[in-house]
Amino acid sequence: MASPAKAAPKSAAPKKAAAPAPKKAPAAASSNGKSTAARKHAGSNAAVNILPNINQQQNAPSPTQRYGTVSQRLPIGLSEDTRQSSVTMLNQLLADTITLRDMYKKHHWQVVGPTFYQLHLLFDKHYEEQSVLVDSIAERIQVLGGVAIAMAHDVAELTSLPRVPRDREEAPVQVSRLLDGHQRILKNCHDYASKADETGDDGTNDLIVSELVRTNELQVWFVAEHVVDSPLTQAE
Numbered sequence: 001m002a003s004p005a006k007a008a009p010k011s012a013a014p015k016k017a018a019a020p021a022p023k024k025a026p027a028a029a030s031s032n033g034k035s036t037a038a039r040k041h042a043g044s045n046a047a048v049n050i051l052p053n054i055n056q057q058q059n060a061p062s063p064t065q066r067y068g069t070v071s072q073r074l075p076i077g078l079s080e081d082t083r084q085s086s087v088t089m090l091n092q093l094l095a096d097t098i099t100l101r102d103m104y105k106k107h108h109w110q111v112v113g114p115t116f117y118q119l120h121l122l123f124d125k126h127y128e129e130q131s132v133l134v135d136s137i138a139e140r141i142q143v144l145g146g147v148a149i150a151m152a153h154d155v156a157e158l159t160s161l162p163r164v165p166r167d168r169e170e171a172p173v174q175v176s177r178l179l180d181g182h183q184r185i186l187k188n189c190h191d192y193a194s195k196a197d198e199t200g201d202d203g204t205n206d207l208i209v210s211e212l213v214r215t216n217e218l219q220v221w222f223v224a225e226h227v228v229d230s231p232l233t234q235a236e
């Protein structure tokens with residue numbers, strides 16, 4: 001027997017899903033969930049349209065920058081001339097401070113004599129303090145949009161401090177060299193602080209006066225007090 005033809009399946013028309021009824025927002029709430037009353041009292045800045053810093057690519061830093069140039073990228077309210085003037089002065093102070101810092105380490109290693117221990121420790125303490133100054137100066141140069149000098153050969157070319165011999169020298173000579181280095185840096189500091197003040201670069205003026213002058217003067221005191229005519233190992 002032939003089996004009865006299968007009835008064609010009813011083409012089931014897809015049932016339209018009933019769209020859920022939109023929930024009615026509570027009358028007193030806004031789209032972000034805050035009540036109108038809350039928005040009203042959100043503060044006086046609620047109505048201020050704060051624009052983002054658009055076109056940032058135009059101000060994006062170039063991946064390279066030539067030494068001696070200054071960038072206006074950072075918005076710190078200083079003109080290009082002011083930045084250039086400060087960066088030039090700060091690079092001079094940076095080269096001289098790196099040189100003085102390294103002179104302290106040289107003398108820390110090479111000092112001899114009855115005052116060995118205290119000078120050995122003192123020179124290293126001053127080395128550490130000069131290292132802090134080096135970082136402060138270099139970072140100020142970068143903030144101003146300049147390029148900080150860094151490498152030993154560049155420092156050697158730029159520094160205004162006289163070259164120190166490789167030889168080991170007596171403690172009084174080491175002390176004299178350090179005091180001379182401090183004085184050269186301090187003279188420049190006074191000159192440069194005035195110039196930074198004149199051009200309106202308060203940050204550089206403050207760095208030079210508050211950090212460089214104060215630290216160098218204090219170190220001069222601690223070093224200079226060793227210059228006395230009082231031999232420790234001889235008695236009259």
Ligand SMILES: [Fe+2]
Nearest residue numbers: 108109120124
């Ligand atoms: Fe050491």
